[in-house]
Amino acid sequence: MIPDSQAPLAVIAIRQVEKSTGASRNAFEQAIALKALGYRVVILAERGRRELAEAVGAELIRLKRWPFKGPFRRFWFNRRVQAWCRRHRPAMMVSHGDVETPDVVYMHNCVHLASQRIHGRDLPSGHEVAAIHDHVLKGGKFRHLAVNSRLMAVDFRDRYGIDESRIEISYPGYDPEIFNLERATAGRLVRRRELGIEDDTRLIGLITSGNFTKRNVAGFVEMAAGLEQRLPGRCRFLVVGKDDFSPYQREAEQAGIAERFIWRTTVSDVETLYGALDVFVLPAHIEEFGRVSLEAMACGTPVLLSRTTGAAELLEADHADLILDSLDTQGWVERIESLMTVSDLESLGAELAELVGDYSYHRQTEKLKASFRGL
Known part of the structure; x- marks a missing residue:
């Protein structure tokens, strides 16, 4: 087994990692998979529990959080992650939607489609989550976009003009030791x-x-x-x-x-x-x-x-x-x-x-x- 000091570095960027959320569980599952492939895994987040990251073999590094609500705090997180990555040069960077990456973006929600389905109207301009999602997905710097369902794949394909060859449907899993x-x-x-x-x-x-x-x-x-x-x-x-x-x-x-x-x-x-x-x-x-x-x-x-x-x-x-x-x-x-x-x-x-x-x-x-x- 390659010692961590010599292993290639993989970064998972997600604003919050708490075990109770689906997105957090996805991040921990990704950490386990990357660890199994021989990476040293670092989770960059604004909030999270260090012991949960360590339980899956990852290191949690907390980045300073912008204290005020609004789109800027999402872009602030993106900037802090990019600055960290310029210093540490990871071999793999996994984004959870709030960060630009040359590798893979995992998306958990379709905020535009949700507004239309739930409220029957488009989101207002400057919406905090939509602004960063639009920036990341329209920018198209990623090689790969992973989504939870075909529902999401179709929405992102049509909304952002992303070629289907770059989109992967990755259904979440469940723990069979608990749910049986x-x-x-x-x-x-x-x-x-x-x-x-x-x-x-x-x-x-x-x-x-x-x-x-x-x-x-x-x-x-x-x-x-x-x-x-x-x-x-x-x-x-x-x-x-x-x-x-x-x-x-x-x-x-x-x-x-x-x-x-x-x-x-x-x-x-x-x-x-x-x-x-x-x-x-x-x-x-x-x-x-x-x-x-x-x-x-x-x-x-x-x-x-x-x-x-x-x-x-x-x-x-x-x-x-x-x-x-x-x-x-x-x-x-x-x-x-x-x-x-x-x-x-x-x-x-x-x-x-x-x-x-x-x-x-x-x-x-x-x-x-x-x-x-x-x-």
Whole structure:
């Protein structure tokens, strides 16, 4: 094994690295892949936890953060990274969208498309995130652009005129040691009792990191109202995430179904929540991938996903009936009712768990290594 002092240097530039975010987990997965290829890995960030970087064999270097909001702080980070790289001359530079690189850019969101899907309008000029993304992607200095889904690939191809040969779809992975049928099933009864769910009650859940507007929690409440009319008293509804619950709780109260809802912030043992569900739904207006969908399927939980959720692309070949338009509330109600009353949920969940086996963290890491070798 090459000592770190002699190994080629790889830099991962990402403004924040916290284990709870999908982007951070991607950065740590990249560090593991680069380390396996013989690189010394440095993560350049403004905020992060050193012990998390060290756990994947990387060194975290914190760069000074511009203290005021606005586009300039993103460009400031880019300048600080470029200055560091001029001094240290890395052999590989991985950007997470806020930094120019001659190598590879990993993008996690389509901010322009998201605004159009969620709010029905374009972003204002000078938008903080859009400004740096436009600068990096229009500049085209990178050799390679990696995205979470075909949804993203099409948007960037058309919006920035990037040739398809330079774009790679790199689906996020999940940890099969945590998200699996055995762990989810083992925790099911305890978690359902804790949530107050009776044995003959169906539990339908929307689990996410946050941003309830983007994930269409309002639409989920509408679906719940429709299901309560069709299957009175037979379903409960769970929403998990970090955001303001109050507008959606008021919506549920106005619909007369407040007592059917359970609201929870994020938890560390989320696999037991997936296991407690009968159906997982993600009616997002846009979700560039949606790793929670992958985790739910790995736990053997049937899912219904919006057509504008990247993870739905994994279902297109064999389970297209589990994909719906985000705004088709009546369609969601009918599909959920069908799953509740007709389908063999256990068999469907087992099929989905087998399907996503190809997207485990280990297999995706091998694909990452192959991608880096190509560079």
